[in-house]
Amino acid sequence: xxxxxxxxxxxxxxxxxxxxxxxxxxxxEIAAAADVFNAIELSTVDELLAGYFRDPxxxxxxxxxxxxxxxxxxxxxxxxxxxxxxxYDLYWIATRPDAQRRGVARALLLQVxxxxxxxxxxxxxxxxxxxxxxxxxxxxxxxxxxxRLAVLEDFYHNGDGLVIYLKRI
Numbered sequence: 693x694x695x696x697x698x699x700x701x702x703x704x705x706x707x708x709x710x711x712x713x714x715x716x717x718x719x720x721e722i723a724a725a726a727d728v729f730n731a732i733e734l735s736t737v738d739e740l741l742a743g744y745f746r747d748p749x750x751x752x753x754x755x756x757x758x759x760x761x762x763x764x765x766x767x768x769x770x771x772x773x774x775x776x777x778x779x780y781d782l783y784w785i786a787t788r789p790d791a792q793r794r795g796v797a798r799a800l801l802l803q804v805x806x807x808x809x810x811x812x813x814x815x816x817x818x819x820x821x822x823x824x825x826x827x828x829x830x831x832x833x834x835x836x837x838x839x840r841l842a843v844l845e846d847f848y849h850n851g852d853g854l855v856i857y858l859k860r861i
Contacts, residue, residue, distance in 0.1 A: 706760035706796070708803040711767060713745050715757055718764040726786045728825055737784065740769060753783070756803055758796045765791040768800040770807070770816075778814035780804075801836055805861050815860045822853035833857045 711719060716738075723729055723737045743751030752774075758766040766787035773779035782804055787796045808816055818833055820826050822843055834840065838857035847854035 706758055706765065706799065708756050708758050708799050711741070711744070711755035711757040711764075715764050715767075716741055716745075719755070719757070719767050722764065722767060722786050722788050723784070725789050727789075728829075729786075737769070740783075754807070756800055756807075758787075758800050760791075764788075765794075766796040766800055768804050770804045772811075772813075773817055778812060780808045780811075780813045780816050782816050782818045797832060798836065805859070809861055813861065815858055818857040818859075820855050820857070821848060822855050823851070826855075830855060830857075 719741060720734070720738055723734055729737070740751070740753045741755060744753045744755050748754050748771075752771045754770050756768045756770075757764045766785070768785040769783040771781055771783070773781050782801070785797055785800055785804075787800075805816060816838075818838060820829050820833070822845070830840075834857075836859070838859045841856045841858050842854075843856075844854040846852070
C-alpha cells in the first residue's frame with residue numbers, strides 16, 4: 693500500500709496516497725475531464741477501480757491519488773506486468789485540467805516508481821498513443837527519463853500508433 697508522501701508543487705503542499713473508495717467519483721471526473729479517453733476507456737477506469745477496492749493484489753491494479761486541500765487533483769493506475777518478474781506497467785496517469793503543469797503528474801509518477809522499487813521491480817513500461825492529442829504525454833514521459841522503445845504504426849486504428857516507453861529504476 694502506498695505511503696503518505698508529502699509533495700511540494702507549484703500549487704502548494706499535497707500528498708500522494710493510495711486511492712480511497714470515497715474518491716471514486718473524483719477519479720472518474722478527472723479521467724473524463726482529461727478529454728483524451730473514450731467511453732470504453734472511461735468505463736475501464738471504473739471497472740479497474742472496483743477491482744482495486746475489492747483486492748488490489750487479486751486485481752493486479754493499484755491506484756494512487758494526489759490530494760491537496762482535501763481535493764483529488766490527479767491519479768495514477770499501475771500494476772505488475774504479466775509474466776514478468778520485475779516489470780510493472782503504468783496504465784493511466786491523469787491530472788485535473790486546472791491543476792496541470794503544477795507537478796501533480798510528476799509527483800504521482802515518482803510515487804509509482806518508489807512503489808515499484810519497494811516491491812523489487814526493476815522497470816516501468818508505458819504504452820500511449822502516437823496522435824497529436826498525446827504529444828504532451830509523450831513529452832512528459834521523455835522529460836521524466838523514459839526511453840521510447842518502439843512505435844507500432846496504426847496499432848489502435850489507422851493514424852493512431854502505439855508508442856512504448858520504458859524506464860529502468
